[in-house]
Amino acid sequence: MWVPRALLSPLARDRRMQNRTPRDLAQRLRAGEIDKKVEGIANNVPEYTYPVYWPNQKGDPEAIGTCVLVVIGESKFLLSASHVLKSIYEREVRVAGGNILTVVRGEVTGLFREGAAISSDGDDIDLGAIRLKGDNWDQAPISGFAKLEDLDIRPGAASRNCFCLAGYPASKQRNCVVGNDLNASLFWVSGVECQEPTYKACRRNPEVSLMIGFHKKRIWGPNGIHSAPDVYGMSGSGIWRIGPDIRDMRTRPLLSGIAVEWHRSGPAKYILGTRVHLIIEALANRYPSVGDSLIR
Numbered sequence: 001m002w003v004p005r006a007l008l009s010p011l012a013r014d015r016r017m018q019n020r021t022p023r024d025l026a027q028r029l030r031a032g033e034i035d036k037k038v039e040g041i042a043n044n045v046p047e048y049t050y051p052v053y054w055p056n057q058k059g060d061p062e063a064i065g066t067c068v069l070v071v072i073g074e075s076k077f078l079l080s081a082s083h084v085l086k087s088i089y090e091r092e093v094r095v096a097g098g099n100i101l102t103v104v105r106g107e108v109t110g111l112f113r114e115g116a117a118i119s120s121d122g123d124d125i126d127l128g129a130i131r132l133k134g135d136n137w138d139q140a141p142i143s144g145f146a147k148l149e150d151l152d153i154r155p156g157a158a159s160r161n162c163f164c165l166a167g168y169p170a171s172k173q174r175n176c177v178v179g180n181d182l183n184a185s186l187f188w189v190s191g192v193e194c195q196e197p198t199y200k201a202c203r204r205n206p207e208v209s210l211m212i213g214f215h216k217k218r219i220w221g222p223n224g225i226h227s228a229p230d231v232y233g234m235s236g237s238g239i240w241r242i243g244p245d246i247r248d249m250r251t252r253p254l255l256s257g258i259a260v261e262w263h264r265s266g267p268a269k270y271i272l273g274t275r276v277h278l279i280i281e282a283l284a285n286r287y288p289s290v291g292d293s294l295i296r
Contacts (some may be wrong), residue, residue: 048146048255049238051168051184052084053101054091060177063184066167066236067095068255071145072283073293075131079279080236081260082110082128096182097144106133109282111274125208126260127274129283148293152241152256153277161244163212164190165259165271167237171230187234189214190242194270201267210239210257210273231262231271239273 048068053061065084070077078085078095085108087093094101110128165188172185194202194211204211214231240253257273284291 047144048150049166049168049186050095050097051173052080052087052093052095052104052236054087054093061094061096061101061182063168063170063173063176063233064093066234066238066259068236068238068258069095069140069145070129070147070151070255071142072148072280073289075287075289076137076140076145077283078104078106078130078132079238079258079276080128081258081274082126083260084236085110085128085130088130096184097140101182102136102140103134104130104132106130106137109279109286111278111282125274125278127258127276127279129279131283131287146255150252150255151276151280152254153280153294160195161193162190162242163193163210163256164188164240164242164253165212165214165234165237166240167231167234167259169231170233173233187231189231191271194268198268198270202263202270204272208275208278210275211268211270212239212273213269214262214271215269234259234262236260239271 048070050067050069051063052065052067054064056062064087065080067078067080067084070079088104088108093104095104096102108128108130111125166186167188168184169187172187176183191212191214194213196206199206199209199211202211237259238255239257239259241256242253255276257275258279259271259273261272263270263272280290280294284294
């Protein structure tokens with residue numbers, strides 16, 4: 001049966017940071033204030049965010065990505081990057097909830113570059129969904145799924161909103177099995193959406209893609225600037241819109257995109273996501289009950 005997970009390992013608690021001294025007190029106070037806000041957000045996000053595994057050559061779980069679970073109407077869906085979802089055609093893919101590994105089965109709806117959903121600017125659309133089937137998924141409590149009101153299905157133009165990315169990097173799960181226990185470490189990071197000129201420089205369409213500034217060696221924590229771990233393996237992570245000012249958040253975070261790529265060089269350093277409304281529209285076209293829920 002499904003067991004909700006209750007674990008959180010924010011990078012801000014990493015011991016390597018404890019000896020870091022901020023350059024001035026104002027920076028430290030501001031970073032600590034933001035860290036507390038993001039931690040509050042991240043404490044809610046894991047309810048819907050899960051690591052994805054497949055068996056390695058020894059048969060042990062090997063992390064291959066992250067997913068977000070969503071319920072629309074009477075249907076339950078798993079959202080992730082399309083390149084993660086394609087793995088179900090190669091090996092048996094499972095999602096971890098607590099120490100329970102549940103097999104992923106169902107109908108796949110994918111949007112990716114080889115398909116028809118390619119923007120005029122050539123964006124890499126890499127987003128998919130699985131309509132989950134099976135007794136375990138039918139019995140999974142709704143509390144573990146994001147609802148329609150949690151989805152950013154009508155995003156505006158590119159703006160300097162703050163976002164929170166939450167997922168399970170492979171670098172944090174190299175030894176995830178200890179005895180009979182499966183321990184997955186959630187990593188979260190906050191960032192600001194790139195400005196419109198940056199979208200243009202990188203040939204991205206802000207109606208399709210979501211670009212969150214991410215400089216690996218310049219991440220803020222409560223003790224100052226530090227380096228983040230590699231975010232490989234976070235494909236499929238949710239990107240949650242917080243609002244213009246993370247310190248003055250007035251509404252619940254909304255799932256705005258799914259992370260698909262990490263760009264370490266080029267005109268900008270950023271995490272690329274595909275807007276979640278694209279897959280919701282595709283699901284509405286395929287499943288009448290989803291379309292009916294959107295109309296309501």
